[in-house]
Amino acid sequence: MVLAVQDPSEGADPRQELRSRAEIDRSCQGPVTLFVASAVGWLLFGSLLAMAASIKLHSPGFLSHHAWLTFGRVRPAHLNTVIYGWAAMVGIAAMLWLQTRLSRVTLVFPRLLTAIAWLWNLAVAAGTVAILAGHGTGVEWIEFPVPVALALALLFGAVGLVSFYTFARRPPGHIYVTQWYLFGAILWFPYLYLMAQLMIHLGGATGVVQGSANWWFAHNVLGLFLTPIGVGAVYYLIPKVIGRPIHSYYLSLLGFWSLALFYNWAGTHHLVGGPLPAWLISVGIVGSVMMFIPVTAVAINHHLTMVGHFHMLRTSPTLRFVVFGGMSYTLVSFQGSLQALRGVNEISHFTHYTVAHAHLGVYAFYSMVMFGAVYYMLPRMTGREWSSARLIRIHFWGSALGIALYWGGLTWGGWLQGRMMNDAAIPFLDIVRFTIPFLWSRSFAGVLMTIGHVAFAVLVWRMLAGAREPARAPGPTLLGRPRGEREINPAEAQ
Amino acid sequence: MTRLLVAIILVAVLFGLTAVAGLVWAIRRGQFRNLTAGARSIFDNEEPVGRPTDAFPPPREEE
Numbered sequence: 409m410v411l412a413v414q415d416p417s418e419g420a421d422p423r424q425e426l427r428s429r430a431e432i433d434r435s436c437q438g439p440v441t442l443f444v445a446s447a448v449g450w451l452l453f454g455s456l457l458a459m460a461a462s463i464k465l466h467s468p469g470f471l472s473h474h475a476w477l478t479f480g481r482v483r484p485a486h487l488n489t490v491i492y493g494w495a496a497m498v499g500i501a502a503m504l505w506l507q508t509r510l511s512r513v514t515l516v517f518p519r520l521l522t523a524i525a526w527l528w529n530l531a532v533a534a535g536t537v538a539i540l541a542g543h544g545t546g547v548e549w550i551e552f553p554v555p556v557a558l559a560l561a562l563l564f565g566a567v568g569l570v571s572f573y574t575f576a577r578r579p580p581g582h583i584y585v586t587q588w589y590l591f592g593a594i595l596w597f598p599y600l601y602l603m604a605q606l607m608i609h610l611g612g613a614t615g616v617v618q619g620s621a622n623w624w625f626a627h628n629v630l631g632l633f634l635t636p637i638g639v640g641a642v643y644y645l646i647p648k649v650i651g652r653p654i655h656s657y658y659l660s661l662l663g664f665w666s667l668a669l670f671y672n673w674a675g676t677h678h679l680v681g682g683p684l685p686a687w688l689i690s691v692g693i694v695g696s697v698m699m700f701i702p703v704t705a706v707a708i709n710h711h712l713t714m715v716g717h718f719h720m721l722r723t724s725p726t727l728r729f730v731v732f733g734g735m736s737y738t739l740v741s742f743q744g745s746l747q748a749l750r751g752v753n754e755i756s757h758f759t760h761y762t763v764a765h766a767h768l769g770v771y772a773f774y775s776m777v778m779f780g781a782v783y784y785m786l787p788r789m790t791g792r793e794w795s796s797a798r799l800i801r802i803h804f805w806g807s808a809l810g811i812a813l814y815w816g817g818l819t820w821g822g823w824l825q826g827r828m829m830n831d832a833a834i835p836f837l838d839i840v841r842f843t844i845p846f847l848w849s850r851s852f853a854g855v856l857m858t859i860g861h862v863a864f865a866v867l868v869w870r871m872l873a874g875a876r877e878p879a880r881a882p883g884p885t886l887l888g889r890p891r892g893e894r895e896i897n898p899a900e901a902q
Numbered sequence: 903m904t905r906l907l908v909a910i911i912l913v914a915v916l917f918g919l920t921a922v923a924g925l926v927w928a929i930r931r932g933q934f935r936n937l938t939a940g941a942r943s944i945f946d947n948e949e950p951v952g953r954p955t956d957a958f959p960p961p962r963e964e965e
Contacts, residue, residue, distance in 0.1 A: 653941035
């Protein structure tokens with residue numbers, strides 16, 4: 409059902425709008441909650457794999473008796489489950505919900521989406537088993553065997569088509585900036601993924617060129633898939649939570665289009681110092697530095713929107729996660745632009761510094777924003793309330809303190825590691841021993857993060873499993889009010 | 903192999919052109935005209951500007 413909500417100030421019936429938004433939210437319930445639940449499952453499993461990989465680096469004998477639990481398999485299994493399991497599935501969930509809301513249509517093809525979710529789970533499971541069994545491809549970010557990868561590319565493409573169809577059914581009027589970002593993500597990514605498979609695994613590129621194709625792809629997973637979904641979500645959630653429009657809509661559009669222009673070039677910054685033509689690497693560095701423009705635009709915009717409203721971080725779970733994520737986006741992007749410079753890269757490359765940077769991006773930015781998105785959309789889709797404010801706080805602090813410790817420890821240790829590696833007088837093994845305390849700090853950080861994930865999983869489980877509650881009447885989905893405000897009874901609004 | 907590379911480059915150029923086409927389409931359709939209205943398009947009568955829409959859940963009686 410398409411709703412022409414064009415000019416709300418012109419006396420449109422507010423109850424019609426209420427039912428419409430609630431209907432849209434509820435239409436997402438089946439498929440979108442399935443994507444969320446699956447994503448959370450992969451997050452938990454990916455966290456276990458992460459802990460195993462982390463512990464192995466400072467205690468190599470840990471779980472080393474079985475081939476399928478060796479580091480060379482556990483680490484890529486972790487990477488692929490958290491990217492294609494957690495990150496991709498929660499991103500698709502957020503994208504579907506945001507697109508239905510912004511296009512003001514109920515979810516299209518729900519049964520197809522449900523099937524896609526199940527097939528996606530199957531593909532990621534098959535790929536993960538393959539990696540642990542020793543059949544990973546050994547190419548970073550695309551370790552899944554080719555048949556699994558092609559299946560995922562197809563499923564990605566199907567989600568893209570559903571998104572486009574949803575968009576095509578929208579009423580005339582403004583296309584909010586979030587939708588530009590989401591479109592970027594879902595249109596770019598199937599192409600990227602397919603191209604990567606063709607070039608790297610199916611013979612399109614050989615030798616050193618495979619390397620540049622690899623990092624063109626892997627960086628674009630971050631820049632043209634995860635980043636647009638994350639930033640797009642922030643552009644919607646901050647204004648909706650605080651009740652205030654984006655400070656400068658012009659800046660937001662500038663940010664989107666300059667991201668589209670610059671981000672794709674940055675991939676070869678992963679290969680600085682490698683056996684590629686210098687011009688190719690320089691192109692990557694220039695693209696990386698140009699990213700200062702969209703990132704600054706986004707940072708200014710989000711900050712000026714939030715100014716005067718930071719006190720709401722105390723009362724809104726979504727806002728906490730989303731603002732933490734948004735600030736991390738600025739930090740990781742500035743760090744990334746600097747890291748691409750040859751002088752900096754000379755020290756940071758091949759060290760734990762890079763690992764810290766990667767997690768600052770995918771976890772402190774993207775995952776925290778996605779946590780915030782789930783806290784906002786799940787109650788509105790299911791008509792239920794989160795069961796425990798305390799568990800939400802445990803989740804937040806576990807994740808926030810965890811990633812702060814993770815990043816701090818490995819950035820510090822990694823930088824010193826890099827400095828020492830450039831000093832020929834220091835034996836390599838001494839440097840390895842030097843990093844061990846920092847690796848312990850990362851394992852400890854991982855425990856904090858995993859505790860947060862368990863709290864989150866319990867909350868999501870309770871919300872989705874509370875099936876015996878009576879179906880709620882269509883109406884506004886209201887959560888608890890900040891202290892001092894009256895709880896609005898949905899029945900009164902009818 | 904050369905044919906594959908040519909095909910890949912052509913597809914890449916095509917994608918670049920669709921991005922340009924998207925931008926031109928947006929400009930033509932007036933998406934950049936009223937930016938203030940654009941920023942406000944996510945609000946309406948029930949979730950108006952000025953009202954927060956998220957908070958911690960209230961404590962339950964059982965806790």
